[in-house]
Amino acid sequence: MMDEQFAEGDSLLHKRDPKAKIIASAIFITAAALTRSSTAAAMFLAFAAILCALTGLPLRPILKRLLAVNSFTFFLWITLPPTYGGNEFITLGPLSLSVEGIRLAALITLKTNAVVLAIIALLGTSRIANTGHALETLHLPQGLCFIMLFSYRYIFVIYQEYQRLVRAARLRCFKPATNIHTYRTFGYLFGMTLVKSWNRASRVHQAMILRGFDGHLIPLSQDRYRRSDTLFLLVILTLTLSIALVGFQYP
Amino acid sequence: MSKQPLIELRNISYLYPHSTGPILENLNFSTQEKHIGVIGSNGCGKTTFFQIIVGLLTPTAGQLLFHGKEIKDKNRMRDLRREVGFLFQNSDDQLFSPTVIEDVAFGPLNLGYSQTAAKKTAIETLAKLGLEGFEERITHRLSGGEKKLVALATILAMEPKMLLLDEPTNNLDPKTRLRLISILQGLDLHQIIISHDWDFLEQTGSTLYRIEDGHIHRCEEDHIHVHSHIHKAGDYPHRHGH
Incomplete structure (x- = not known):
């Protein structure tokens, strides 16, 4: 469930400092999300695909992620072309499809895939812990970084506790159905998970206090920002801006 | 041994809300x-006793003395917590960092060690417990026994003078249990152990105390002794009805 499968590797992108990668992805995502030109969106997608190729990650898990995302864009393809309106239409049997709608669906699909690929290549190639620490060094509010790191660590444990409760219910022949007994049981299960998680959180907090924690998380950071990271940032920035400019030329 | 006991509890009372x-x-x-071994029935207050010693619970009445002086402020409590390490019953509550090395280095970093020094201490502590190569392992994917040993490492990395161990052999397989016993025997530290595992208390050479009806007594009359006998699955911790 909580595998960091993309973080394993020794590629050029894996070696970059997470700070550089966070800034790079912020720039890339903003530019890709704001563009209105299909040409630019296609170029962003190609750029992100090249970044992904540079990571040397296996193709299958990446395609699996893309499949998950495109299950959302699929609905846009169903809804946008018949309903969008505009001047041009293509008639397909009883349907008349708006060309504008198709264009919009295509634009959104290109952008979404570009952003997801960029996140895999840039953020996926660092461990969550290192990304969290990098966010802290970039002066994001410490509370937010905490929440991110600890959700990452404990979602798994909370999920396990929930599973344990569900298993206990199933062992006593609980079978979900559409009735009040089922709703009540799930209510209890969620409630108990909440209570147990709360108790666990306070025990973890105690453990932290006993080891001298006073509200400041000190990272055992091994990341060092190098000159190559600046170079990497500059390359990403230049390419992103160039594509954005292309987008203005060919809207 | 110093003249003053490390920890002293005077007329302590505790009432749960x-x-x-x-x-x-x-x-x-x-x-x-x-x-010191502490025994007593379930719910008699053994864990409460530990939580009072390290200041997780504030007693309703009585005094907690550290090196003969009453704890008055936060800084003294910090000193106490540095010298008295508490191994929880459930290691999952104690390991919260993604990787083992980060977890073991957490205490030293909080004590003000530099990152290099904290890392060095962490690696040395792990090596001392025979956990070389565990540095980059993911804490929540360790086995129960490994978690217990890593949790012990996180405490030993702070170089305490005393260990409070809350049912340390619970749910450990015989091999890990023996490993833990030999580790604890090899440590030159004060130890207070809560346990139902009599053989374990005997092997760590503990003086027994019993918590009963809110009080703690030294078991003067009872002597720890060992019966040697043979039967199937006898290498598993077990109890007999005599």
């Missing part, structure tokens, strides 16, 4: 022996 009676009442205790 919403409970009918105090769980500990006028309890007096000091760490005179080096190895």
Whole structure:
């Protein structure tokens, strides 16, 4: 469930400092999300695909992620072309499809895939812990970084506790159905998970206090920002801006 | 041994909110022996006793003395927590960092060690417990026994003088249990151990105390002794009805 499968590797992108990668992805995502030109969106997608190729990650898990995302864009393809309106239409049997709608669906699909690929290549190639620490060094509010790191660590444990409760219910022949007994049981299960998680959180907090924690998380950071990271940032920035400019030329 | 006991409890009482009676009442205790075993039935207040020693619970009445002086402020409590390490019953509550090395280095970093020094201490502590190569392992994917040993490492990395161990052999397989016993025997530290595992208490050479009706007594009359006998699955920790 909580595998960091993309973080394993020794590629050029894996070696970059997470700070550089966070800034790079912020720039890339903003530019890709704001563009209105299909040409630019296609170029962003190609750029992100090249970044992904540079990571040397296996193709299958990446395609699996893309499949998950495109299950959302699929609905846009169903809804946008018949309903969008505009001047041009293509008639397909009883349907008349708006060309504008198709264009919009295509634009959104290109952008979404570009952003997801960029996140895999840039953020996926660092461990969550290192990304969290990098966010802290970039002066994001410490509370937010905490929440991110600890959700990452404990979602798994909370999920396990929930599973344990569900298993206990199933062992006593609980079978979900559409009735009040089922709703009540799930209510209890969620409630108990909440209570147990709360108790666990306070025990973890105690453990932290006993080891001298006073509200400041000190990272055992091994990341060092190098000159190559600046170079990497500059390359990403230049390419992103160039594509954005292309987008203005060919809207 | 220094003249003053490391920890002394004077007339400690503790009452849980919403409970009918105090769980500990006028309890007096000091760490005179080096190895102390604490026994008592479930819910008699053994864990409460530990939580009071390290200041996780504030007693309703009584005094907590550290090196003979009463704890008055936060800084003194910090010193106490540095010298007294508490191994929880459930290691999952104690390991919260993604990787083992980060977890073991957490204490030293909080004590003000530099990152290099904290890392060095962490690696040395892991090596001392025979956990070389565990540095980059993911804490929540360790086995139960490994978690227990790593949790012990996180405490030993702070170089305590005393260990409080809350049922350390619970749910350990015989091999890990023996490994833990030999590790604990090899440590030159004061130890207070809560356990139902009599063989374990015997092997760590503990003086027994019993918590009963809110008080703690030294078991003067009872002597720990061992019966040697043979039967199937006898290498598993077990109890007999005599």
